[in-house]
Amino acid sequence: MQLIATVIKNKVLASMEHLLDKNRALLLEANKKDLALFTKDDQAMYDRLIVTDKKIDGMIEAVKSVRSQEDPVNREISRKEMENGLKVINKTAPFGTIMIIYESRPDVTVEAAVLAFKANNKILLKGGKEALHSNTVLVDFWHQALEENGLNTDSIQLLTMNRTETQQFLKEPTEPLDLIVPRGGERLIAFVKEHAKCAVLVSGRGNNFLYVDENADWEKSLKVILNAKTDKISACNALDKILVNTNVSDYKEKLIGLRNILKDNGVSIMVDTKAKEVLEDEALIPEASVWSAEFLALRCCIGSVDTLSDAVQKINDHSGGHSATIMTTDAQTAERFMEQVDCAAVYQNASTRFTDGGQMGVGAELAISTDKLHHRGPLGLNELVTNKYYIYGDGQVRD
Numbered sequence: 001m002q003l004i005a006t007v008i009k010n011k012v013l014a015s016m017e018h019l020l021d022k023n024r025a026l027l028l029e030a031n032k033k034d035l036a037l038f039t040k041d042d043q044a045m046y047d048r049l050i051v052t053d054k055k056i057d058g059m060i061e062a063v064k065s066v067r068s069q070e071d072p073v074n075r076e077i078s079r080k081e082m083e084n085g086l087k088v089i090n091k092t093a094p095f096g097t098i099m100i101i102y103e104s105r106p107d108v109t110v111e112a113a114v115l116a117f118k119a120n121n122k123i124l125l126k127g128g129k130e131a132l133h134s135n136t137v138l139v140d141f142w143h144q145a146l147e148e149n150g151l152n153t154d155s156i157q158l159l160t161m162n163r164t165e166t167q168q169f170l171k172e173p174t175e176p177l178d179l180i181v182p183r184g185g186e187r188l189i190a191f192v193k194e195h196a197k198c199a200v201l202v203s204g205r206g207n208n209f210l211y212v213d214e215n216a217d218w219e220k221s222l223k224v225i226l227n228a229k230t231d232k233i234s235a236c237n238a239l240d241k242i243l244v245n246t247n248v249s250d251y252k253e254k255l256i257g258l259r260n261i262l263k264d265n266g267v268s269i270m271v272d273t274k275a276k277e278v279l280e281d282e283a284l285i286p287e288a289s290v291w292s293a294e295f296l297a298l299r300c301c302i303g304s305v306d307t308l309s310d311a312v313q314k315i316n317d318h319s320g321g322h323s324a325t326i327m328t329t330d331a332q333t334a335e336r337f338m339e340q341v342d343c344a345a346v347y348q349n350a351s352t353r354f355t356d357g358g359q360m361g362v363g364a365e366l367a368i369s370t371d372k373l374h375h376r377g378p379l380g381l382n383e384l385v386t387n388k389y390y391i392y393g394d395g396q397v398r399d
Helices: 006-022 024-037 043-049 053-068 106-118 129-148 163-171 186-195 218-230 251-264 288-292 308-318 331-340
Strands: 076-081 087-094 097-102 122-126 156-158 179-183 208-212 239-245 268-271 299-305 323-327 345-348 385-392
Touching (some): 006 024, 006 053, 006 106, 024 043, 024 053, 024 129, 043 129, 097 106, 106 122, 106 129, 106 156, 129 156, 163 186, 208 218, 208 308, 218 239, 218 251, 218 323, 239 251, 251 268, 251 299, 288 299, 299 308, 308 331, 323 331, 331 345
Parallel strands (some): 122 156, 208 239, 239 299, 268 299, 323 345
Antiparallel strands (some): 087 385
């Protein structure tokens, strides 16, 4: 793969910023067509589909942020000179061709493409049919930006295949694929894993937990819970499950207070058998699988645990491996929780809503990876490269 000079990449990104700003009306009109065709059956998906001037500002800012970052390609990782005279240099290198499959969010069409392009990768954008008009306009902008700077438009492509065609493409791609990122729920991830013939990096599933320790600041806990649950229900970093230690002082009163503040904010509640002893009027969690479900709705589960170990076990058994929070003033307890919980992001006394590239200092993100290889957490610019060894010799042979 030919490497594009950093100065040319940045000129393309500057062109894209200008095109987004200049053609706001065109993008908003395309988005209106998408919204008019959407049935609103899935409120979370509808929320993700909407494009506003504020969201366009966010797209422009994402491109600017990536433009300002150092080029991640061809950086030297290590250099060694061996006893036999070989010079061994390890450098960062592009993945090659990345395919991302996502639903509803036109801003992903900007963020995924800007990251892939700056990291010298080709990207195939398989957006959902519900965002077709918006995505078509955005990819047209990308193609204009590339052409303005003398580059081929093949590096950023929009795929408009249906499910059957996508399945066939995954099984027998018309060009080599190096990485596929399914950014969505369990069904999408399972579908891609079943049919793909290359590496799949899992992203998108949340089902995040918050544990209230016996030494928690209760007022802070309520504030964090409310933010994590209600700030943006369509986000993969939203809160779904709350575990409360039964040794919290005034446990019953606090559990009732938690229930009340959630319901006052429109959140429906299910409880486990122990919590139901206090919250008698609330629905009992019908089966264990609910603990593993991501809601993407104003809905949550409240459970009671007796120990930190019980909380950690519950989270590790059921969470999506995305984010988990402990509310506690005890630093040692927090450290144990954060070391033992198997999630990409673990928090003490803060909302899970911060699991986001921009909020964590990474910048724009391709996705939030819940895999352990090759990276976990926000996939920013520096995570969209692999490595390559350059070995320089002078006729050496191995004995």
